[in-house]
Amino acid sequence: MHTNETKGREASTVSSKLKDYQQLMKFTLSFTVVFSSVVCYLLVPGVEFDGISVLLLFAGGLLVTGAANAINQIAEKDTDAIMKRTANRPLASGRMSVDEAATFSVVAAVFGIFILGLWFNWTAAGLSAFSLFLYGFIYTPLKKVHSIAVLVGAIPGALPCLIGWAAGDPDLGIGGWVMFALQFFWQFPHFWAIAWVAHDDYTRAGFRLLPSTGGPTRYAAVQAILYSVLLLPIGVLPFVLGMSGSVSLVIVAVANLAMLWQSIQLFRKMDVASARRVMFGSYIYLPVVLLSLLADKMG
Numbered sequence: 001m002h003t004n005e006t007k008g009r010e011a012s013t014v015s016s017k018l019k020d021y022q023q024l025m026k027f028t029l030s031f032t033v034v035f036s037s038v039v040c041y042l043l044v045p046g047v048e049f050d051g052i053s054v055l056l057l058f059a060g061g062l063l064v065t066g067a068a069n070a071i072n073q074i075a076e077k078d079t080d081a082i083m084k085r086t087a088n089r090p091l092a093s094g095r096m097s098v099d100e101a102a103t104f105s106v107v108a109a110v111f112g113i114f115i116l117g118l119w120f121n122w123t124a125a126g127l128s129a130f131s132l133f134l135y136g137f138i139y140t141p142l143k144k145v146h147s148i149a150v151l152v153g154a155i156p157g158a159l160p161c162l163i164g165w166a167a168g169d170p171d172l173g174i175g176g177w178v179m180f181a182l183q184f185f186w187q188f189p190h191f192w193a194i195a196w197v198a199h200d201d202y203t204r205a206g207f208r209l210l211p212s213t214g215g216p217t218r219y220a221a222v223q224a225i226l227y228s229v230l231l232l233p234i235g236v237l238p239f240v241l242g243m244s245g246s247v248s249l250v251i252v253a254v255a256n257l258a259m260l261w262q263s264i265q266l267f268r269k270m271d272v273a274s275a276r277r278v279m280f281g282s283y284i285y286l287p288v289v290l291l292s293l294l295a296d297k298m299g
Contacts, residue, residue, distance in 0.1 A: 020090040024073060024101055025066025025108070032286075033157075034061035037164035039290040040179045043243060043297055044168030056119045057167055061160065063112030064128045068156070070105040071136030074098055079144075079205040085198065120167040127166055131159040143207045150191055150209055158184035178237045182289070185234060188227035189263050190282035192220055196266075196275035216275070221267035224278065228260040238293055248296040255285050 038057050042049060073080065073091050080092035090096035109132055117125030135156035142149035158180045165176030195202060195209040196216045202209055212219040235256045239249040262281045266274040 016095075020096055021104065023089050024070050024091070024096065024104065025062075026069040027066070030062050030065040030069060033065050033160050034058050036183060036286065036290055037061045037160040037167075039294050040161045040164035040176065041167045042164075042294055043175065043179065044165055044173075045175070045243075047168040049298070053119070053167075056115055057164065060112045060115035060119070061128070061163065063108040063115070064132055065112075065160075067105040067109035067112065068132040068135045070101050070108070071132070072140050074101050074105070075136070075140045076205075079207070083198075083201040083205050085201060116163070116167065121170040123170040123172065124163050124166040127159055127163045131156040131163065134159075143209060145208065147208050147211050147213075150188065150195075150211070153191075154184050154187040157187045175238075175241060175243050178234070178241065178243070181234050181237075182231070183286070185227050185230045186259075186282065186286060189224040189259060189278055190285075192224050193266070193275045193278035193282060196220065197272055197279060216270070218267060218270065221263065221270065224263040225260065225267060228256070228263045231256045231259060235289070244293050244296040248292040251292040252289050255289050259285055 034057075038054055038061075041047060041057055042054075073089055076086075077089075077091040077098070080086035080089050086092055091098065091101055109129075113125045113129050116128055135153065139149055139153040139156065142152055161179040161183045162172065162176050165179060166172055169176065192210060195207075199210065199216055203215070210216060210220045211223045232253075235252040236249065238244040238252070239246070244252075259278075259281060262274070262278045266278055268274075
């Protein structure tokens, strides 16, 4: 009986520790980021689906992204502790030490970069290392200094597309840059909608993420509209370059128009409910666009 109780406690401890590491690396976010990388890899002309390569790209990307997120949480553990949505993170709550998180970050980054370099190429590995550095050591501290942090953060946010493309084409053909641009400009209405919804929390933590110093203003809504407009011509480029067919062209165009419409509605109504619709719409946008392009290529 005593043995069973001990085993139960050990299992509970292991389960809790695994959950902490999932939170540390922001597993769901990291998975979404790596998903775009894998899709872009499969979009490269001449690349065929190979289960081992896909799994290794997922693993390498997940490790590097997880390491970057751990660095972010190390730097922001005190501010995370005062925000409702982040207070229960392992570092913010005190369940994990900074040394433990830093060790995880170093080990995960090294393994991830070497997986990408040795199985694919060092262009993809180098881009992933650059992305980690930019996110963890430039974007993260800049969030408390100036709203230009969103522009800086959009670069590592879009680099997974280029990393995936580089894994199949180390010469970085134009298709990789088109996918980078698509994800780069998508991030602005997406992130500003999040900053709008979480404005009180972010302000309490000292983050300056909306494009206006006045917080959720019409200027911020106009910026979301402008970047949504920029997505319209970029969304046509995969078709123009022969990367996709007419079906995905229509799907991408509809997705871009939906993003633009939601941003216009935010400008009209200027409320959290509208910002939340932009936010959730943007979550749906990316997988719909990426999967439609991939389906066109593989079909």
